[in-house]
Amino acid sequence: MTENASKYNGPDHIGIIMDGNGRWAQSQGLSRIKGHRQGVETCPRIIEACQELDIHYLTLYAFSAENWKRPESEVNALMELLELFLMNETETLVKQRVRLHAIGRVEDLPARPRAVLKKAMDVTRKFDEWHLTLALNYSSRNEIVDATKSIAAKVAAGKLDPKDLDWETISNHLYTKEMPDPDLIVRTSGETRLSNFLLMQSAYAEFYFTATCWPDFTKTHLEEAISYYNNRERRFGRTGEQIDVEASLSF
Numbered sequence: 001m002t003e004n005a006s007k008y009n010g011p012d013h014i015g016i017i018m019d020g021n022g023r024w025a026q027s028q029g030l031s032r033i034k035g036h037r038q039g040v041e042t043c044p045r046i047i048e049a050c051q052e053l054d055i056h057y058l059t060l061y062a063f064s065a066e067n068w069k070r071p072e073s074e075v076n077a078l079m080e081l082l083e084l085f086l087m088n089e090t091e092t093l094v095k096q097r098v099r100l101h102a103i104g105r106v107e108d109l110p111a112r113p114r115a116v117l118k119k120a121m122d123v124t125r126k127f128d129e130w131h132l133t134l135a136l137n138y139s140s141r142n143e144i145v146d147a148t149k150s151i152a153a154k155v156a157a158g159k160l161d162p163k164d165l166d167w168e169t170i171s172n173h174l175y176t177k178e179m180p181d182p183d184l185i186v187r188t189s190g191e192t193r194l195s196n197f198l199l200m201q202s203a204y205a206e207f208y209f210t211a212t213c214w215p216d217f218t219k220t221h222l223e224e225a226i227s228y229y230n231n232r233e234r235r236f237g238r239t240g241e242q243i244d245v246e247a248s249l250s251f
């Protein structure tokens with residue numbers, strides 16, 4: 001949970017809300033599912049771009065807990081695409097030495113995508129430099145509920161004194177406990193909301209919104225987001241003058 005305080009550091013962790021597949025498809029008379037298929041094509045491109053741009057953590061919001069409310073045919077197609085993506089990409093992830101993680105109530109995914117996901121996570125477990133996290137059946141509110149349940153169980157078992165509860169304890173019970181907070185959150189398609197994505201973890205993130213829909217998102221768009229980020233001054237509660245002094249001392 002280190003603070004990436006200097007304005008001279010590039011982002012280490014980018015979270016992307018991959019939005020706009022449906023509208024991308026509908027704007028050209030295609031079915032929403034074709035849009036999802038095209039959206040999946042963007043993922044390997046962006047994973048590779050992250051390595052080229054030295055971004056060690058990439059978290060992709062792939063399916064929210066609320067997305068189950070979509071028509072059954074769309075949900076089924078999304079689950080099939082998840083399975084296909086994992087089957088096609090695992091070998092590449094291994095070649096790229098990328099470790100795959102998942103956050104969300106993954107246990108509630110259908111058996112087939114869950115099985116390929118487990119396998120992909122197992123075979124990439126040995127890597128520790130590059131991290132790709134898929135948010136699947138993810139909801140920040142569910143994450144808090146799950147963390148609270150496990151903390152309450154520890155209190156009930158006498159393993160944790162409520163007096164010792166602090167943010168560090170809570171953050172160590174979140175799905176994201178092993179990763180740094182996101183420095184930058186990107187959302188495509190023009191929407192400017194978080195839709196239940198990494199609410200706690202993005203407390204001090206920078207936000208970048210682009211009208212580009214996810215199927216059209218390229219490395220150039222990612223570079224634009226990073227350049228926006230690089231021009232922000234992250235103060236974490238301090239003054240701009242304090243940050244300038246720290247930056248001058250670190251040179």
Ligand code: IPE
Binds near residue numbers: 019023
């Ligand atoms: C994002 O695209 C993919 C998922 C949410 C799974 P959408 O399907 O939300 O696309 P729009 O927002 O309807 O255009």
Ligand code: IPE
Binds near residue numbers: 018020061191
């Ligand atoms: C958020 O997008 C979830 C993902 C990108 C996976 P949605 O399209 O589901 O969000 P809302 O419903 O427009 O807020």
Ligand code: MG
Binds near residue numbers: 019020021
């Ligand atoms: Mg959407």
